[in-house]
Amino acid sequence: xxxxxxxxxxVYAFLLRTLANSWENGNENDELSFSNEAVTIxxxxxxxxxNLPKIFKSIEQLNHPELCILxxxxxxxxxxxxxxxxxxHSENLRFNHKLIQSEQKGKKSALETGVKYAESEFIIxxxxxxxxxxxxxxxxxxxxxxxxxQMVAGPVMTKENENFFQRFQxxxxxxxxLVTQYAIANKNPLMCxxxxxxxxxxAFQKVNGYQGNINILSGxxxxxxxxxxxxxxxxxxxxxxxxxxxxxxxxxxxxxxxxSQRVRWASKYKSHSRYHFLSALLPAFLQLFWILSIVLPIxxxxxxxxxxxxxxxxxxxxxxxSLSKITKKYSLKLNSLNFCYTSLIHPYYVLRTAxxxxxxxxxxxxxx
Numbered sequence: 487x488x489x490x491x492x493x494x495x496x497v498y499a500f501l502l503r504t505l506a507n508s509w510e511n512g513n514e515n516d517e518l519s520f521s522n523e524a525v526t527i528x529x530x531x532x533x534x535x536x537n538l539p540k541i542f543k544s545i546e547q548l549n550h551p552e553l554c555i556l557x558x559x560x561x562x563x564x565x566x567x568x569x570x571x572x573x574x575h576s577e578n579l580r581f582n583h584k585l586i587q588s589e590q591k592g593k594k595s596a597l598e599t600g601v602k603y604a605e606s607e608f609i610i611x612x613x614x615x616x617x618x619x620x621x622x623x624x625x626x627x628x629x630x631x632x633x634x635x636q637m638v639a640g641p642v643m644t645k646e647n648e649n650f651f652q653r654f655q656x657x658x659x660x661x662x663x664l665v666t667q668y669a670i671a672n673k674n675p676l677m678c679x680x681x682x683x684x685x686x687x688x689a690f691q692k693v694n695g696y697q698g699n700i701n702i703l704s705g706x707x708x709x710x711x712x713x714x715x716x717x718x719x720x721x722x723x724x725x726x727x728x729x730x731x732x733x734x735x736x737x738x739x740x741x742x743x744x745x746s747q748r749v750r751w752a753s754k755y756k757s758h759s760r761y762h763f764l765s766a767l768l769p770a771f772l773q774l775f776w777i778l779s780i781v782l783p784i785x786x787x788x789x790x791x792x793x794x795x796x797x798x799x800x801x802x803x804x805x806x807x808s809l810s811k812i813t814k815k816y817s818l819k820l821n822s823l824n825f826c827y828t829s830l831i832h833p834y835y836v837l838r839t840a841x842x843x844x845x846x847x848x849x850x851x852x853x854x
Contacts, residue, residue, distance in 0.1 A: 488786060488793045494775055495797035499804040506808035508668040509727070513815070518621060518728050519628040524552040526604040526687075527612065530588070530596035532560040534614035535569050537736070541614055542573045546580055550623040553581045556603055558596040560588045593680075594696040594706045601690055609690065611706075613681040615736045617645065625731035626684040629724045636689040636722040637714050639670065639707075640682035643816060644737035652737045653824045655744065658832070660812040667727060673720035680707035682733050685714070693717050732816050745842060752843035770840040773833035776801065802829040 527545065531538070545555055557574075559567055567585070574583045586603055588596035597611060608627060612618070619625075622640075629638040641663045646652040662677075669676040693713040699705060714722055738744035779797055782790035806825040813820045 495800045502804045502808045505664045505668045521627040524606040525608045526606045527555045527610045528600035530558045531614035533562050533564045535565045537615040544617040549620045555583045556600045557585045558600045560596040594700045598695050610684045616733045618733045619730045621730035625728045635724050636718050637685040638724045639678035640726045640731040642679045642681050645734040646737040655737050657828045660809040667725050670725040675723045678707050748839040749842035773836040776833040
């Protein structure tokens with residue numbers, strides 16, 4: 487049993503190191519070029535009055551010559567529509583902003599409505615609580631110089647960094663970016679974020695958008711990704727890691743809100759392929775492995791304690807070595823203690839999310 491735990495720890499370290507190497511290699515050609523292509527940004531929103539002024543200012547500061555922004559109202563019940571109307575009718579705006587009403591309820595229906603109105607070849611989707619660097623558009627569109635590329639995914643990170651809970655979220659997002667980049671680079675795309683996604687309008691239309699999964703509350707990003715892979719092949723997907731490709735979103739305010747969001751994401755496992763399901767199941771089993779390692783000192787005394795400490799020390803070191811490559815690239819202020827604390831609690835966090843995805847329920851934007 488002792489040797490088994492040590493071997494699994496070494497295998498885990500090898501896997502993380504492999505992912506980190508892929509991240510480093512993927513950045514070798516991480517150059518930013520400029521494009522004059524017409525682009526449409528789709529921003530679906532529901533009850534986002536608090537966030538709209540920030541994202542509107544962020545969008546207006548983008549560096550791109552031809553940009554149309556479609557704001558799609560998903561049946562908001564607050565002051566979002568009236569507030570946005572005031573912003574759209576402000577003076578001296580750089581871009582063309584349009585406010586439209588979603589034809590049906592739900593984010594996917596809002597996006598499909600936006601695609602119908604979009605007149606450009608390239609469509610970018612983002613969320614209403616995000617903020618974007620000035621060269622964000624170019625960092626994504628430049629990847630389409632290869633005509634076989636149909637979709638480009640970009641990285642997302644939480645903004646706040648004031649306490650451990652917020653830093654925990656940034657480290658977790660770093661792990662998501664690491665896995666996302668590796669899977670896409672190795673032609674087995676697993677996930678992406680609709681908060682930072684770009685695709686050709688013709689590709690969306692060819693795969694019939696969200697037909698077949700539109701009634702599933704979330705998954706506007708991953709289901710579209712899988713349909714494009716099925717139609718065009720895995721080589722049609724690209725991942726942008728440039729600093730200017732990174733957008734920031736709001737951190738969850740508390741653990742309850744964070745778990746609800748993660749359960750919503752994880753609950754889509756029943757609707758994915760067997761490969762995707764197994765890929766999601768593996769991390770949960772690995773976390774269970776770490777949690778159950780407490781039996782080592784209980785069952786084997788001092789020798790078990792030594793192996794327990796060795797495996798956890800290996801876990802902490804390899805996670806810091808791998809994930810800090812991402813946090814340093816994006817200039818996030820995180821120290822080794824943040825990674826240490828995250829390594830200690832993350833297994834329990836993942837297991838709690840997995841249980842919630844199987845047995846729990848969630849609410850999102852007032853909808854269950």
